[in-house]
Amino acid sequence: MDKIIDEKTQGNTLTLEAREGNSRKLYIESYGCAMNFSDSEIVASILADQGYNTTNLLEEADLVLVNTCSIRDKAEQTVRKRLEKYNAVKRINPKMKVGVLGCMAERLKEKFLEEEKIVDLVVGPDAYKDIPNLLKEVEEGRDAVNVILSKEETYGDISPVRLGGNGITAFVSITRGCDNMCTFCVVPFTRGRERSRDPQSIMEEVNDLAEKGYKEITLLGQNVDSYLWYGGGLKKDFKKASEMQQATATDFAQLLDLVATAHPKMRIRFSTSNPQDMHEEVLYVMAKHENICNHIHLPVQSGSTRILKEMNRQHTREEYMKLIDRIWEIIPGCAISQDMIVGFPTETEEDHKETLSLMEYVKYDFGYMYKYSERPGTMAARKLEDDVPEETKSRRLTEIVDLQQKHSAIRTAEFLGKTVTVLIEKESKKNKDEWSGRTEHNNVAVFPKSTYKPGDFVKVKVTDCTTATLIGEVVEHS
Structure with missing residues (x-):
């Protein structure tokens, strides 16, 4: 859930300039967070080398791919409806192949392939390089699936095709996976454990974007500020690294400083941050560089310490508030945005009031607010009863959204005359x-x-x- 879901971009069809000599057509649709849209660019790059040009016309596609999200039930239901549409077209064009990518693919592989038989291939987030092999399996009449989660894959050697972009702003992925194990979240199970990308490959991608005239990049990850490169491998294994590896490791503050210093005329953003990993060194780097944007997306999820503990968030209400104070001490006027879940199991009216009071304390610039929806496979689904009535969730969400709109109006009005x-x-x-x-x-x-x-x-x-x-x-x- 620690991911920004931009509702305006959901289901966008991504197209790019045709490569001469490519004869097959790829239709690719993306749902979910920015990581999924970034991954679609990687997939398009891999398939461009296999003779595919993108199209935004479903009916003419040889291969249809949907990059999916399992964060919320709404996203899964939307993708299911799209699969029905693809298969209706496939009945007219039986040569068309349909594949599911991403988080939902990893979670529902058996249903899609064996029970419902609505797709030809299923590809997890770490298996995109295997797509050419999987397509050969499909062409030979076999179902194809690879949802194996990797300890190493970061796609650092793939130069993403910038799909449907404006040539001005771009995402640069720096980490994959997550170690936080928040009880509401499927990401550790669908994207695997956290690993970071080689800073040299990150810099090569940023340099390439700068040469192509891009003016702004967003460093992207499930949890960017826990970035840690020590030569490769999982973040959790850093303690096993050699003394030399630990001494020469690159953390997020150092990477951010490296990127901002190399390209002082390029705007730098990053998303998403986790309160437990937002260290002061990052704040000082932000304050040092004018080209690093003064905005931090800092999901809190709840204003109640008791609920935060149930969510397995590694911070309390008080620690979060101290962090907000420190941000504004080091970066005066820094914009803060939030993610918030209402109606988490056992949430009481008192817990809800604590969330409202935290919002009053911070007065977030904007936010992303959701009703809790149980996600199969998460710890919350296994151990906690979804016991908050739907009407209560809806009422609490309305109160939170209304308060956020009030605060957004206050924050926006601060710029009048400036x-x-x-x-x-x-x-x-x-x-x-x-x-x-x-x-x-x-x-x-x-x-x-x-x-x-x-x-x-x-x-x-x-x-x-x-x-x-x-x-x-x-x-x-x-």
């Missing part, structure tokens, strides 16, 4: 005569187009705002 730096990303959806971009605090800003273009940094004076958007006018190029 001048902010905005990276222009695209045309505004609501007005074709306006550009839309983001500030370093991750606020969306819209303003008249004038002579500027996507990829420009501009200074915008804020004259008005909504709860989520700054409205203003450009005063100069940045």
Whole structure:
């Protein structure tokens, strides 16, 4: 759950420039967090070398892949409906092959292949390099599955194809898997234990993006601030590393400093952070570099220490509040966003009130809020009864969302009359005569187009705002 789920991008079909000589068509749809969208870029790169160009027309595809998420029941139900659609098209075009990638694939492999027979191949998050072999199995009339979780795979040697991107912002994956074992979360079971990517391969990818004109990158992982490279291997095995490996290891603060120093004109973001791993060294690096955005996505999940313990979160309410205070001491005005789960098993009205009071303390800039949904295979599903009534969950979620909107309005209004730096990303959806971009605090800003273009940094004076958007006018190029 410690992942940002952008509802606007769910189910996006990803396309890129056709490679000359490729004759087969790949249709790939992605659901879930940014990690899944990043993984789809890796898959497209692998398949481009196998003769596939992407298409956004389902009916003309030779291969249809859906990259899935098991974080919430809603995501799984959406994917099931899409599989029904794919198979309806497949009846018209029987040569089409359908495959499921990602977290849901790992969790439901037997159902998809054997019981329901709705897919031809099933590929887990660590097995994407095996897709060409699996396709050969399918072409020879056999079902194909590889959901083996790896202790080493980071895809550091694959240069991702930037699918459906704007040529301005990009994700760079730095870790895979997770060791935290939060009781509500399937990620450790679907993506495996945590391992970090070689910093040299990360820098090569960032350098390549800079050469291609990208202006902003987001360092990405299930838990970015626990990044630790000591020559390869699982994070949990670091204690077994040699003295030399431990002495020369690279942690997240050092990696962040390395990237920001190498490309001072490129904006740097990172996501997602875990409170237990957000060390002060990272905050000092952020304060040191102007090009590192002053925004931290810091999921808390609940304001109740008792519920946090039930969730197996490795922090208390009080520790989280101290961390917030420290962030603002070192980086004044840093924007903080949250993930919150309501209605976790045994949550009482008192626990709920503690969540509301924590929100009042922090006044988050924005957040991602969900009702608890039991995920098969998690510790919560095995050991805790989902005992909070659905109507209670809905009411509590409404209260939390309403409070967040109030706080978002307060935070956004703080920029009225101020001048902010905005990276222009695209045309505004609501007005074709306006550009839309983001500030370093991750606020969306819209303003008249004038002579500027996507990829420009501009200074915008804020004259008005909504709860989520700054409205203003450009005063100069940045």
